[in-house]
Amino acid sequence: MLNQTTSNAAEKNWQDRNPGRVLPAKSVLYHQGDEAAHFYRVNSGIVMIYRLLEDSKRQITGFCTAGDFFGLSPDENYHETAVTVGTSNVAGFTMNDVSRDPELQRELFTRTCDRLEDAQNMMMTLSKKSAGEKVAAFLVMLVKRQKRRAGESEESFDIRLPMSRLDIADYLGLTIETVSRRLTILKTEGIIELPSRHTARVCRLNRLESLAGALA
């Protein structure tokens, strides 16, 4: 329905027109409540988007990776906070840039639709999946994302977990304890290994996928 331009030429193109700037880990792009002046695109790295409730409960609404846009606001202020997880390259835009650039406009719209799609899938995950399914699905997502860049086709994958356990918990709607427990269960069953705090090795991807639960 929305024919995306996925050619390499187009991808190069958007980066060239706005090379962005490099930010160290944990840089805040904007805070919830700030005046919404720009929106952004991730050129490389990961940016974490979250919302805080008054009682300081936090929901991470997404981890944005290369190509994802974030920071659009329906009104004058941001409704969320954006922070880099690792070192990242991020380009800023204004709505003026968009009106000048039909290509950017198309890209922005399709990406926004994709994010809506993701958000709605996440609604399913958050409300219908068990803790075990959530953690498995999270790991599968990371494999899928990181496979793109590496492009290998083995049966086991080393994936990076640049975010803390608390971040994972706040993304999946769980507690750190539950995330930890589910990870050790997966380790015990030989489905993954945990060489270090921020690395996981998926040994049985298909087992993991089946544990991730039913799909749409």
Added chain:
Amino acid sequence: MLNQTTSNAAEKNWQDRNPGRVLPAKSVLYHQGDEAAHFYRVNSGIVMIYRLLEDSKRQITGFCTAGDFFGLSPDENYHETAVTVGTSNVAGFTMNDVSRDPELQRELFTRTCDRLEDAQNMMMTLSKKSAGEKVAAFLVMLVKRQKRRAGESEESFDIRLPMSRLDIADYLGLTIETVSRRLTILKTEGIIELPSRHTARVCRLNRLESLAGALA
């Protein structure tokens, strides 16, 4: 950031250009998996959007009311099902219509951003709120939506609940029993009355709002 055209003139305009067609309750606009040929706008009534998992768990991702767009797909097929809840007027569009009509294009984009916003708020609700908070928040949402049309300023409001208890449950990520129990608790505490299955009278709106839990 996205300056919406909320003038009455503009609203009249979009309806005139595509008057849509009237559908009875429970009409299916499209099924999950169907080829995605059109997208739609609600002119009047309510359209319910949901996703089904293979194991038949269902998540209602939204109740669309006048002005809302739905049925955009990131690829060739719909990822969700759309059904009218009550009698509704719905207009169909294609991406060609969009490229021909800059006004529609703008409207579609801002509405899509709004829906993304809603979806992300819903993620918070689904994962961080208790059953009581969810039900209260749901009722408050209905009051807000239905107040727009009526425009009165009393302290108690009759609201219609055109959807079934199961629909409410699948929207909030609860069971019918829990929804029912929370409603009777609210009734017992004199915050609402339930004159009929599909009507609720909110007596203490501010009490209800405080029960709906913390906001962003």
Added chain:
DNA sequence: CGTGAGATTGATGCAAGTCAACGACCGTGG
């Protein structure tokens, strides 16, 4: 090497799900 934040592991409690029975309403047909 310490030291402290982050991660794991264990013991216990509770909110919501599940299972089951009953009640109320609505449309249909006698």
Added chain:
DNA sequence: CCACGGTCGTTGACTTGCATCAATCTCACG
């Protein structure tokens, strides 16, 4: 018009998965 059947909703008893509370562990950094 009312009696009936079936769907939808309510209420109650019980179960359970995850949160909570509380140690302990570990490893990244000075």
